[in-house]
Amino acid sequence: MSELENKIEGIKTKIGEIYYEKEKGLYKQEYDEKIGNYSRGSVISDLANTEDKFDRRERARTLAQVILDKEIQTPFNIGIFAHWGVGKTTFLSYLQEEIECFNKNENNKRNGELITYIVNYDASEYEEKDKIWASILRTMFLQYEKTTWFPKFFYTVKKILSNRKKFTTFILSYILSLLIVSGLSAYSLYMFWNDWNKQLKIITGSGATIIAIIILITKLLIPSIKGLLQSAIPLSDKIVNNISLPDYVNKLGARENIKKDLSILVDAWLHRWGNDNKRIVLIIDELDRCSVKGITEFFQSMQLFLKVHEIVIIFAIDQGYLKKALSNSFGLTDEKEINIFLMEYLEKYINVSIYLNQQVNYLTYIDYLLNNINNNGNNFALSDGEKQSIKSIIGTVPINFLTPRKVKKLINVLIISKETCVLFNKKGGDIIDFRGYILWFIFTCFYAEEVKQMHNYFEAYKYNKYYKVRDLLYKMPKKSKEELLIKVNNQQILELMDEIVLKDIYNYDSVISDFAQII
Secondary structure (H helix, E strand, C coil), X not given: CHHXXXXXXXXXXXXXXXXXXXXXXXXXXXXXXXXXXXXXXXXXXXXXCCCCCCCCHHXXXXXXHHHCCCCCCCCEEEEXXXXXXXXXXHHHHHHHHHHHHHHXXXXXXXXXXXXXXXXXXXXXXXXXXXXXXXXXXXXXXXXXXXXXXXXXXXXXXHHHHHCHHHHHHHHHHHHHHHHHHHHHHHHHHHHHHHCXXXXXXXXXXXXXHHHHHHHHHHHHHHHHHHHHHHHCCCHHHHHHHHHHCCCHHHHCCCHHHHHHHHHHHHHHHHCCCCCCCEEEEEEEECHHHCCHHHHHHHHHHHHHHHXXXXXEEEEEECHHHHHHHHHHHHCCCCHHHHHHHHHHHHHHHCCEEEECCCCCCCHHHHHHHHCCCCCCCCCECCCHHHHHHHXXXXXXXXXXXXXXXXXXXXXXXXHHHHHHHHHHHHCCCCCCCHHHHHHHHHHHHHCHHHXXXXXXXXXXXXXXXXXXXXXXXXXXXXXXXXXHHHHHCXXXXXXXXXXXXXXXXXXHHHHHHHHCCCC
């Protein structure tokens, strides 16, 4: 029986080799006909998508109308929640476009509707040596300088008006200094004029003149020069330089004074001509790229902005990462306790919560991405058949495994893989069937641990390289096969892989190894 089984295996191997060579011959013929039209594909940028493929622009437009509603009192805050790669940045860009479109509408300007100033803050650029609210303040001052005429002048006027007593004392001290200088100078001139021959009077007059000159220099000349030099420094730089110092309390004041300075900025920005129909929208993105300390500090710093009217804060973050940050900061371990704490914590800071749905149809989005790769006349980066294979195979992946960013990365890596396979095929020898490669690559991306398990099992049959996956899975021990099916739980993709031959898998792996863990 053993000898007969070995003969049967040998015959199957030979039959498999014959079929394999026949199929490869047909594919090579097809490949040779089409390779002349091959053109290297261009990688798709990871910037926010300008085209709305997930029907989110309408939600952004609705939210923009809420932000621009004069009847809604400020301050209020909006939280955008979604996992990494789902499209928070894209949604924020839609929201900003809708607000800017409203601002540019001449009818709105003529009717005295609400006009908004948008401030974008990228939290990924935050450095922990400074306080995060200091970094946000600097961004606000920078935007203020860009969007207004004579920003320092108006800010100074508003600050003077808000500190009338201090300013009055300051002016009186200057007047008093001027009177003293004038009196001493007049006395000195009088002494010289009347009797310049008397030594004592000369010394007295000279001393009075020197004192007058010192007072003149220290009280008038030096402050005037400093003022001229300071006027050349941007307002935002002066603010952030003071904030960066450890003795900020001595430089700019305690928390209430900081809040007062922020109120002065808002007043100078929005009410310089007495128009009350203005608002500042502060958009904070990439917050989940900050450290645990940075995220916690951000929410604490929001208390500084909450009591300043006419500011709307919109921030985007992965709720799971926020939960992790809060649990680490407050020492929480129980999952139920963390969830309750998270809800209570967010209630303090957020008026509106938007959750971007991950359960979307990716087929339209994949079509959009595939049509944006290089297609030059009759040349192609991916053939129509290969594009269809990509859509069919990604369609078998459970939706909770996908995000727009992951899909974009998949397409980009497949474009690069196609170039690698073309170079591989030019060397002669085995020809890589790119459609089979697409299937194995996507399976490897989403079921990496299961692929390792299959490889460990395939190792026993590496000399029977013409076996198909279907035959190998059939030979797998029942328990091992059941464990594999439980983990994969994707009958469609397993059926698609039935016809892949072990020899091809080794060739595919030689290309995939260049892109290990890229997704």
